[in-house]
Amino acid sequence: MQWLNAETQTVQSLTESLWQQLDAATFSHPDNFQEALERLLPDLSQRPEIEVDVLSHLVLACGDVSLAAFVRFSADAIKAARENLLKGCTVVSDVSALTTALDQTRLTHLDCQQATLLDNPHIDTVADAERTLWQNDSWHQKLSDLADGNIWVIGYSPSVLMKLCEIIENRGRQPALVIGLPIGFSHAPAAKRRLMQLKIPYLTTEGALGGGLLSR
Template structure:
């Protein structure tokens, strides 16, 4: 369990200055996020809500929303916009079409993965930070077709897999840190450093398999080290551990390797997102086995 430290730590003056700068930037990000949330709630309305949206637009023109978007969305305006919500299901694809950045140069399968990642976390900006190696989709489809083993860092990642689809493809799955009580990145890191048995399991499971790291950054770091030292070469690494220093460092190290990968250029990640990537790659293989969009110039 994470607890606050009871005794203040001695802080270097430069570090203190950087912390204050971070808090200033964070407050700016919060204000921008509030504005983005307001815009998402408005722009993401589907056709069934367009009548009330048109009325709201007329009000916003009078409120000079171009310069005060977040504050212009008053409680009365939200009540008016939300009045049509209970009458129909939400149409997610319409919202994504309006809100996602231009992905027209991306392969169709990659766009599908990105769309589902955004839906899984509710953060449209995530699409900007996800990175696919040029050979990631090709490697995933070839390896899944061959009935590979999928290795997760913790049981929670494996539990989120679409196991019926993977069984249909003849795939199996395994866990590096096989402790069902791991329920956070902090637990996963602690278990990793306490459990010496992972050394042999990593050696046995590295070569030719798909790896999903969604919790422990140290797992991804050691996997990268295994690749660099010739222990084995995974067919694909979905590297999305959680963390604020080790995780970004592990992801940068992964992107420097000549191995297919999907990762993010940030602290963003998690076991659910790692499973979403693998599940959508498996689904696209079953639904569109002859798709070759990933072999075009866009990839």
């Protein structure tokens, strides 16, 4: 037992020493995010370059390289995004906080209009968005009016994604692309699974991962 304790302490000492050396080296050069990210990400050599670029941006947004394993694209998602943005489609966000976080300069350059389903600047959390939606269903008609031909970016409300999936299934509506990344532990995973079953262009994640930072 004494030998085992001594060996454990030696390993811990070596590990601590290694981290001290690595930490000290950070002052000798600037942080290279891209290089570090390439080393940490799983092997993506079989993925198209544009998908790797999207995955890299998503990982940098959340600071968690494990996210890459949970991101799901439809086969036509990237093509749909490129073609419809170049045509100047409307980009619809679920809440104002997400609308204002999008790349306004690029969208203006592409002549893309923006719309917000819950156009209230005071709604900036998932809880606020869900509470507002469940208290008032007047947004259902607005969602229906905006469903076809637009790019949807949903980063807060699982209920919005669920309702959008419902009208796609039941009414044959056809968005240009759905970026469905609401965060949550119950409704959000269910809404994402439903999205992945639809025959439309989409980008989403499996499970609870998501949020406004990833969606923008």
